[in-house]
Amino acid sequence: MSWTNLYVVALVAIALFLLSYYRQCYRKGYRVDFWYVFPNMIMLPFAKSELNVLVLGSDLRAVVEVLPKIFLITMLGYVAVLAGGGLWRLRAGLGLREDAARILEIVPRCSMMLMSSRSILLFQAALCLAMQLFILSLYFSSSGFAFDLRSYTFENPALRPVALVISNYSIVIASHCLARYVDTKERILLLCTFGLTFGLVFFGARGNLIAIYINVLLCYFVMRRKTVSLFRIAILSMFALVFVFYLGSVRSGEYSPTGFVDSFVTLLFYGNNFSDLRDFAWVYSAWDHVSWAGKTYLAAIMSFVPRFASGFRDTWAMGVKTASTVGFDPQVHPGLRPGVFGESFFNFGWPGVVAIGLMVGFILRRVDTDVKRAFSSSQPSMQRAFAATMLLSVSGCLAISAGLSGLYTLAAIYLFTWFCVLVRRVFHPATIVSDSGSLTLGSPG
Secondary structure (H helix, E strand, O other), rough: OOOOHHHHHHHHHHHHHHHHHHHHHOOOOOOOOOOOOOOOHHHHHHHOOOOOOOOHHHHHHHHHHHHHHHHHHHHHHHHHHHHHHHHHHHOOOOOHHHHHHHHOOHOOOOOOOHHHOOOHHHHHHHHHHHHHHHHHHHHHHHOOOOHHHHHHHHHHHHHHHHHHHHHHHHHHHHHHHHHHHHOOHHHHHHHHHHHHHHHOOOOOHHHHHHHHHHHHHHHHHHHHHOOHHHHHHHHHHHHHHHHHHHHHHHHHHOOOHHHHHHHHHHHHHHOOOOOOOHHHHHHHHHHOOOOOOOOHHHHHHOOOOHHHHHHHHHHHHHHHHHHHHHOOOOOOOOOOOOOHHHHHHHHHHHHHHHHHHHHHHHHHHHHHHHHHHHOOOOOOOOOHHHHHHHHHHHHHHHHHHHHHHHHHHHHHHHHHHHHHHHHHHHHOOOOOOOOOOOOOOOOOO
């Protein structure tokens, strides 16, 4: 397909997206929601630009040659997401939708359990802070004061899984603290959120900081749909982008705001932040066209085994495989990000892309429905809305296997919380479980 035709397809897809957004979201009073996340077709001209030579170097020509095919694969995945959203609304009379709903409800119920007690949240927040202090003290004593713990863990592989667990644990607890704070206005929970956020600044992964706030913020926009404006959302998003990108410059040792402003546009469109389409094409251009046959997913299932202790994981972990495919040293490079559909394509081809798209669309539509329902009820609740969004973390871990260790961490947090609840019942026998799955305590939490 010619580039002209590709641009036409992209423009038509974006136009249809905007039309659907106007009819199904904007006219119904919402400015943003979880279903209408802007598709990455807008990145096509930037992925093709010669400015990508800053990252791709001599691989630029090969990447541009395969970009049309990668774009079509991504479009197929996007169509599958839309179809998956339609499946959630489908009622075939077989009970499949109800069975799926009961299974999916496990995650929100567990999050409601975690937020049901302030004392349990505070205890786990304190535990996270202690774990952060422990690993940061090792980092600072070895490397001095810096903002790139990730590089330090690559030099010390035994600490890599420890840092990953701490960061995942901190993200989950901080975001749950923030969600409960919106409902209860307990300032100690807001302090816990900010404290855990500050600790994660040194971990070197800006995605950790975004992960704490993004779902709560989107839920807040849905809740305040009658008072929030697209202009305010755009301004807030721009400030957040500038802050997060500047942290990236600080991590690289560039503290000058002037130099950062000069390079901001280049970092935004041609760096490693919104590069899924380009990185997918990069890996594909160097791929030997031998199917990975699910090996990266199997390596992710084994993520409880550290890479340094498993030759299989050290070969087939998604970050390792993408880095080694394009010629990077996986011992120092974390790997590329071929987006939601890249890994499924390399493992299972077009059917894998469709399967992942259907799964993501099904869960995304369910989350969007539950969030709006939580705020349209007689007792609007940020906690119920946020609990529903935890399903997005589950679908993300399944679509991109590099995050599957986070799913194990989440399960461990839920199990530990359940144990804490049992211990609490020993000292507070009046504690009961409500029908909604959250806990009602006989005395203030």
